[in-house]
Amino acid sequence: xxxxSDFDLKKFQSEVYKDFIGVQMxxxxxxxxFKSLESKGVKVTGSTTGLLIRAGLAGxxxxxxxxxxxxxxxxxxxxxxxxxxxxFDDPKIKNLLCPRLRAEILPDLPIEAMRARMVRIxxxxxxxxxxxxxxxIEKDVRFFSLLILKIWQKxxxxxxxxxxx
Amino acid sequence: MHNTKFDLKDFQSSVIxxxxxxxxxxxxAGLRSDAEPSGSRxxxxxxxxxxxxxxxxxxxxxxxxxRLVESEAFAEREAKARELISDPRIHSILCPLLTAKISxxxxxxxxxxxxxxxxxxxxxxxxxxKELSIETDANLFARxxxxxxxxxxxxxxxxxxxxxxxEVIDDFETSDLAREIAEYSDAIVRDPTDAETFHGxxxxxxxxxxxxxxxxxxxxxxxxxxxxxxxxxxxxxxxNMLDNSDLAISDMSKAIELNPEDPIAYLGRAMIRQYREExxxxxxDYSKSIELNPDDAEAYYNRALCYADIGNSxxxxxxxxxxxxxDPKDANAYYSRGSVYFRQNDLDRAIADYSKAIEIDPxxxxxxxxxxxxxxxxxxxxxxxxxxxxxxxxKSDFADAVCQRAHVFRDMKYYDLAVDDYDRVxxxxxxxxxxxxxxxxxxxxxxxxxxAIEDSSTAIKLEPNVAEGYVVRARVYCETGQKELAKAxxxxxxxxxxxxxxxxx
Numbered sequence: 001x002x003x004x005s006d007f008d009l010k011k012f013q014s015e016v017y018k019d020f021i022g023v024q025m026x027x028x029x030x031x032x033x034f035k036s037l038e039s040k041g042v043k044v045t046g047s048t049t050g051l052l053i054r055a056g057l058a059g060x061x062x063x064x065x066x067x068x069x070x071x072x073x074x075x076x077x078x079x080x081x082x083x084x085x086x087x088f089d090d091p092k093i094k095n096l097l098c099p100r101l102r103a104e105i106l107p108d109l110p111i112e113a114m115r116a117r118m119v120r121i122x123x124x125x126x127x128x129x130x131x132x133x134x135x136x137i138e139k140d141v142r143f144f145s146l147l148i149l150k151i152w153q154k155x156x157x158x159x160x161x162x163x164x165x
Numbered sequence: 166m167h168n169t170k171f172d173l174k175d176f177q178s179s180v181i182x183x184x185x186x187x188x189x190x191x192x193x194a195g196l197r198s199d200a201e202p203s204g205s206r207x208x209x210x211x212x213x214x215x216x217x218x219x220x221x222x223x224x225x226x227x228x229x230x231x232r233l234v235e236s237e238a239f240a241e242r243e244a245k246a247r248e249l250i251s252d253p254r255i256h257s258i259l260c261p262l263l264t265a266k267i268s269x270x271x272x273x274x275x276x277x278x279x280x281x282x283x284x285x286x287x288x289x290x291x292x293x294x295k296e297l298s299i300e301t302d303a304n305l306f307a308r309x310x311x312x313x314x315x316x317x318x319x320x321x322x323x324x325x326x327x328x329x330x331x332e333v334i335d336d337f338e339t340s341d342l343a344r345e346i347a348e349y350s351d352a353i354v355r356d357p358t359d360a361e362t363f364h365g366x367x368x369x370x371x372x373x374x375x376x377x378x379x380x381x382x383x384x385x386x387x388x389x390x391x392x393x394x395x396x397x398x399x400x401x402x403x404x405n406m407l408d409n410s411d412l413a414i415s416d417m418s419k420a421i422e423l424n425p426e427d428p429i430a431y432l433g434r435a436m437i438r439q440y441r442e443e444x445x446x447x448x449x450d451y452s453k454s455i456e457l458n459p460d461d462a463e464a465y466y467n468r469a470l471c472y473a474d475i476g477n478s479x480x481x482x483x484x485x486x487x488x489x490x491x492d493p494k495d496a497n498a499y500y501s502r503g504s505v506y507f508r509q510n511d512l513d514r515a516i517a518d519y520s521k522a523i524e525i526d527p528x529x530x531x532x533x534x535x536x537x538x539x540x541x542x543x544x545x546x547x548x549x550x551x552x553x554x555x556x557x558x559x560k561s562d563f564a565d566a567v568c569q570r571a572h573v574f575r576d577m578k579y580y581d582l583a584v585d586d587y588d589r590v591x592x593x594x595x596x597x598x599x600x601x602x603x604x605x606x607x608x609x610x611x612x613x614x615x616x617a618i619e620d621s622s623t624a625i626k627l628e629p630n631v632a633e634g635y636v637v638r639a640r641v642y643c644e645t646g647q648k649e650l651a652k653a654x655x656x657x658x659x660x661x662x663x664x665x666x667x668x669x670x
Contacts, residue, residue: 010273103612110282
């Protein structure tokens, strides 16, 4: 882990952005393979991203070799995925992220802009001292990629449903 | 320009990809400062043959990238991009948005994307593309973004000095007038019976804005010479400045009586009558003035204004044409004729006239504002922002211009910038219902429903008989499941003539 004083947020965000694209691509390929396994009658239990990605490894090694390898070689993938899921579901985190997500992730933006803004919003909000300490958020690129992927998959509207009026 | 239906979102995506490819090419060719040093990523665990192959591949791709970046087409595009971004018109379109949206704390990819969004949303309209010869070519836009990023937005858009030199000029003029008044006063001491000297000092007081002193001197002049028409005329002007229009007309009439062939006196009386909304009498005086001096552009200009006041656009335009023919350097005539075209919804002609007025007087914030409004009505958002931002630079408390820019930002979906500008309008004019209503729309689109209801309610409170506030609030109520309230607002909006495009069900 990088020391706090040496931490370069912009560099970190850039790494998260690149990693998120890789994870997202891997996930998309894996999702196709998952559907293909199901259509062949193979029963796949569990519903986590990790499971889907592992399912994808079987069928798309050649296509997504590089990104799959980067997922494959991380032994603590499951642990990060669980932590990301916990943070994702936390109402306080939602309250923290949603106003900015709703304000900045607009439907008529190109996908690349949505990704970049989402990375900026999520990293800035969660690496701020208070939430970072309260939720023990580490400056871990893969953890942030997985968290952003979860929000992406859910969609801003569904993730930020509110009943505060 | 756009033969098929232009899809901005698709184009933006293409430019972002093209920019990423450009970065990669420059990096591979070793033309970026952050390019990886040769061999830095060689996998030391790989076998000898694999390492050789990797090295060979890398060398091949570097050669390819180098050939590409050294190609003629590449250089041409680079030159074109540089030429475009240095065009002052493009500069004025881009800078208000670049300075507002691009901050140093954005990471590299995000900054490039945001710059591309600004470039593409501001420079792809038909008018901009045609007038500034910009092709909607993804590679060209990527190159432009690269050039701006290379310079840095702070260098590309340096802060413009807002201090005006008007005050210095005013100081000079004031000291000149003071000297003039002193000289007249000396002359009056030497000969207190000369009407012309009193008249001269009165004019200097008038120019200085000291109307009481001017009035006193003009009175003295007419006392000394009761046939002094010019003194009556100028006394009439002072009465008019002091809001005594009856006395002003009486003095102007006396000046006409003393000199019935003086076109200036008719012109003066006409202007006062126009101000009093006595349009027929005013038109008669303007016409007499023109009859006596057919080459007076000012008379045509003022009669045109008078015709515009009574809704006779045709006669008004004819007089503006004549005024411009006599004095082609009169910015006011172009501005006013542009306003007639604007009211007639002849927006192209309005823009042509406003542009001519701006060419003559580039510091006139009113004309810049109105051209911005006209561009906005044509959905030429980049050009609109450039103009209203310039108007705001010239007059920082120009609430209408700030409000207009907020509308443009809102329609360009830069809701954060729109809200900032609406905030600024509300701080300048706390009773400005249009700003509350506009801010409510921006908040609605960013799903800040609590604030949207609050602001639309304030707009309704300030202007209870304007439909827009009810329309927005109805939409927010509907979106948040408060259907009864939504329906009540929809009903009220319809009663007031508002249009409900998607009723709440």
